[in-house]
Amino acid sequence: MSRARAVWQRVPAPVVDIVLVAVAAVDVWLNMWDHTRLGVALAAVGCAALVFRRRFPLGVFLLTLPIALMQDVAVVVLVALFTLAERSRNRRLLAGCVTLSAVASSTPWPLADVDRTMTLVFFVYGLATAAAPVLFGQLLQAQRDLARRLAEIEEAREHERALHAQAVLARERAQLAREMHDVVSHQVSLIAVRAGALQVAAKDADAKEAAHTIRSLSVTTLDELRTMVTLLRASGGHATELTPQPTLADLRKLVESSGTHVELSGELPPNVGTPAQRAVYRTVQEALTNVRKHAPGARACAELWQDGDDVGVTVTNTAPTRPSLPLPGSQLGLVGLRERADILHGTLEAGPTAEGGYRVRLRIPLSAD
Incomplete structure (x- = not known):
């Protein structure tokens, strides 16, 4: 079912419109009762209007109503009703259009003596027939809305998962930066201070040189630790996402x-x-x-x-x-x-x-x- 729908969706819209106009014209020509110039003109206008059904669904439906007077079940009217139901969210408007279609299909044409019983039967039959494409169009509309909402929900969940992962990463970076600043930097600072004191107190030249080397390396290490702490607290180029x-x-x-x-x-x-x-x-x-x-x-x-x-x-x-x-x-x-x-x-x-x-x-x- 989904594969057939995917194939149908790849068909260009103008091709679909041309096919529908052709099918509607054949249906009207085979079943139309009124072959006068006025009847033929109204039928031609109604069938040709299907080309504009996506842009003006309500107007196209109104143009197809005269065809409902000329035959019992008109494809062109059902297509117009389906298009209107697929694009409109106004339930009262759709109910009114179904009623209009049923009235048009149950009204005798040409106007003659009205058999109330048969007219009522035809009206009920017309209601059922007109309601079918409307319900189908509303079903497709609801299906599209649901698919769109599911896509939005999935996108929102992905966004939340990404934010959560970024927040966890930011907390870990901040915790690591605090540990390095409060523990490692403190201990390296003590090493530098002790090495400086040893350098001053030592009398042996080799001991002084060793103390000086230790102190220099400690100072260099402190500078590198400060740089690493700064980098850990930064975002790595994504300030809004990662900066805590x-x-x-x-x-x-x-x-x-x-x-x-x-x-x-x-x-x-x-x-x-x-x-x-x-x-x-x-x-x-x-x-x-x-x-x-x-x-x-x-x-x-x-x-x-x-x-x-x-x-x-x-x-x-x-x-x-x-x-x-x-x-x-x-x-x-x-x-x-x-x-x-x-x-x-x-x-x-x-x-x-x-x-x-x-x-x-x-x-x-x-x-x-």
């Missing part, structure tokens, strides 16, 4: 790599402390992660601002454009942000907006340290 202590300098790259359409505006004064910068960064990071998970297709705006002695950031997103699927989460992201804000004597507000979106607002003192 991000700042405002990393904010733009975070926005660009978030996978969401985000507008970053405003700026903070240059004297904002490092803890405050990290709080702003983590707030934007968590808010954009929530947008990606729970508001697919939404747009977001991250605004940096200063209000007197306070600074902060407001992240607002619009309502989702596509239905979201439930994703597993710890529900602790905002809790952690509030705890971080409390430590800095600030506040964090989060909640839905009147337009159906969501807003996260962090406020911390400019002097937070």
Whole structure:
């Protein structure tokens, strides 16, 4: 089934349209009752309109309605209904179009004495016939939405796994850097000090030379250790991803790599402390992660601002454009942000907006340290 569908999808759209127009024209010609000039003209317009069914599905359906008056089951009407159902999410509109199709197919043509019983039977039959392509079109639409959401979920999981791996690597780097700085560097410093003392106290020339060599090597080793510690604390060329202590300098790259359409505006004064910068960064990071998970297709705006002695950031997103699927989460992201804000004597507000979106607002003192 999937192989046949893949082969069908590789067929160019113009070829599909030409085939459908030809099939619809043959169907109309074989089954049409009204062969007057008006009837033939309406049938030709309805069949030719199928070429534009992807761009104007509702208009094409309306153009095919006269053909439903001329024969019981018209391929052209069913194709138009299927295309409309595949592209529209308006259930009321689809129900109305099904009803219109059933009314057109059950109305006697040419107009004559109406047999109410047979008209009702034909109307019910027309409803069932018209509902079939609509249901099939809606099924394909739901299948595409589900495939897109599954792809987004898998992408989000890959992104989270990459972030987790980067966080683990950053912690290991930081721990190793601390061990080297606090233990190894301390011991090498003691060696250098003892060697210097030995160099001063020694009377033998060979002993002085040995002490001098030990001291020189110790100093060189200390310089190399400082370089290694610096490298371990750095990101290795990926500041936003690997640096364990991000700042405002990393904010733009975070926005660009978030996978969401985000507008970053405003700026903070240059004297904002490092803890405050990290709080702003983590707030934007968590808010954009929530947008990606729970508001697919939404747009977001991250605004940096200063209000007197306070600074902060407001992240607002619009309502989702596509239905979201439930994703597993710890529900602790905002809790952690509030705890971080409390430590800095600030506040964090989060909640839905009147337009159906969501807003996260962090406020911390400019002097937070």
